Amino acid sequence: MASPVPIPAPTRDDAAGPRARLAIPVLAYCGILMAVMQTVVVPLLPDLPRLTGASPAAVSWMVTAALLSGAVLTPVLGRAGDMYGKRRVLLLSFTLMAAGSVICALTSQIGVLIAARALQGAASSVVPLSISILRDELPAERRGSAIALMSSTVGIGAALGLPAAAMVIQYADWHTMFWVTAALGATGVALIRWAVPESPVREPGRFDVPGALGLAAGLVCLLLAVSQGGQWGWGSARVVGLFLTAVVVLALWWWRQLRAERPLVDLRLVSRPRVGLSHVAALLTGFAFYANSLVTAQLVQAPRASGYGLGLSIVQTGLCLLPGGVTMLLFSPLSARISAARGPRVTLALGAAVIAAGYAVRIADSRDLWMIMVGAAVVATGTTLAYSALPALILHAVPAGQTASANGVNVLMRTIGQAVSSAAVAAVLVHHTSLVGGAPVPTLHGYLLAFALAGAIALAACAVALTIPGDTEPDTEPDPEPESESESGPDPRCEATGPARDRSPATGDGAMEGA
CATH class of the missing domain: 1.20.1250.20 (MFS general substrate transporter like domains)
Structure with a gap:
């Protein structure tokens, strides 16, 4: 019938x-x-x-x-x-x-x-x-x-x-x-x-407890080594041991995830260019974004005796960073329009390029307060474009039942990028200091090197974004079909015609019922 x-x-x-x-x-x-x-x-x-x-x-x-x-x-x-x-x-x-x-x-x-x-x-x-x-x-x-x-x-x-x-x-x-x-x-x-x-929308199965514990152990070792390396010494036994442990634990975790029936992280999705390259771009963008806040806060609080510092209080420093937050709020609708017109990978590449341009402004002038605020706001604008494009790329590339976990991994990559950025900026500034009033203070050259490093990473993120397959280019393998409609419901990625277009399957309010 x-x-x-x-x-x-x-x-x-x-x-x-x-x-x-x-x-x-x-x-x-x-x-x-x-x-x-x-x-x-x-x-x-x-x-x-x-x-x-x-x-x-x-x-x-x-x-x-x-x-x-x-x-x-x-x-x-x-x-x-x-x-x-x-x-x-x-x-x-x-x-x-x-x-x-x-x-x-x-x-x-x-x-x-x-x-x-x-x-x-x-x-x-x-x-x-x-x-x-x-x-x-x-x-x-x-x-x-x-x-x-x-x-x-x-x-x-x-x-x-x-x-x-x-x-x-x-x-x-x-x-x-x-x-x-x-x-x-x-x-x-x-x-x-x-x-x-x-x-x-749910993804059925049993929660992967061993996978969660393995990921936790590996990430704790990795991020602990990155965040404490400058204080403990990068060549110390503790830091080297943590890095080696992280490599071993995460390698074993990766091996087990590929063989698990219901893995914590579906690494087969990560192997697709559209997903894997988006995670790499998230790592690089997180690095580039975080350096802006770290370096700006220290630079404007540096004493005036340093020759470049403004000697601002912590409250004044926060107010200097506030325009960047307002900029992100104002530009978020623009990023959505660019993604709708050109695709999220173009928005991501554009955002990374704008971040690099912001650091070019910082290198050109980091003595005048208004130029510091302009440069920081430009970096914030690029971050808005890039951060809005990353989840859009993930949502277009994974099944609806795995969107939260896939975006969680993407946010994790941004977090790792921020941790590495913190360690890298600290290392650059520690190696470029001078005594001001008997206290060690980073030199302006050190800050400019940190800006240059972050700008180079942003350009790398732009290059990675341009290599992500577009919406019209097929991924390496199609999304798996659900086992049966009775178990998994209709495919949430299939689009209906008419007003219900692009709706996810529902089991509660708003569910579409057939006759």
Whole structure:
């Protein structure tokens, strides 16, 4: 018996009512708050040894712990979201972040503070989970701009977090900052529960616990060596041992993932040029982007006696970086339009080229405040274009049931790039210092070398982006077909005709029903 023409299903917005229209701003709020959490401790670092009675080396773990846990948990929670529900895992990660803030607000013990910061690192999975939800819930005409906005929240939050935290610390007890972030986190949990629908797209199977543990062990060894190499010594037994352990563990993990029936990370997808090259571009873009914030913050705070420094306070420094965050917010709709017209790989290549141009401006003039701000804003503009294109490339190349885990790996590559950038910039500046008032201060030449290095990496990212296959070029192998419609549902990548075009399969509100 022939089936009649299916009646187009209502969109998710129609099915869920007015609350669903707030899903995009709610998810953007969560992304901004996640990025704020990564920077709020920076103004505290100089004073934390006195406030906690700990050594500067121990205090530095307030940053390292969040970096490590975020890198480990992002792909793990992304895979869990694909399997058990993206909204459910998003709520879990944001709850852990809010709990970490409460613990930080209640203690001054450095060990407890470090553990709480590790809890806050779970929020790093917010962006890939949110992007996956937006793919599943929004029609095609709204998806590009929403994903671009979500991607730009990383830079917006980083630009907002530094001056906001500095002002709170300047005028109130430092614990107040964590009470504020705890309240904001609790608000985010409530907003997610109220406005964000649960995606019906799931990837069946059993969670790969050995794969998660292996990835965690390998990443901890790798990122610990990268982040602490400058302090422990790059040739020290600890750092060399960590690098060797990371290589062995990750090699064994890779071997096992290729043979697992339901792997944590589907490496067969990574082997496709469109996915693998996107991950390489993410690594390089993360390096190039992070150097801007690191170097700018140190340069403008350098003493005037250095001959180039402006001697700005931490609050003034944050305000210098604020225009870059505003730029990212304003340019996110433009990036979506470029991707719609020319494709995301062109947007990625253009963004990387703009980042390189921004560093050229920094090299040309890093003495005048207005030129420093212009150069930083140009880098932020390029970052907006590149970061909005990366998830779009991933979404076009992987099945709907694996979008959160695939974007989690992409965010992981950006995180590794940022960690390597931090180590590389520190190494360059340490080797180019002079004494100013009896204290070692990086030279202007050292800063210019750091800009040149970041600009070269951005050009490399541009070159990689241009080699990514376009939408009209086939990948190395087609996407696997679902085993059966009764098990997996209709292929979420198949497009229906009419108003229901580009809708993901649904099992709840808004599902298309046949006669």
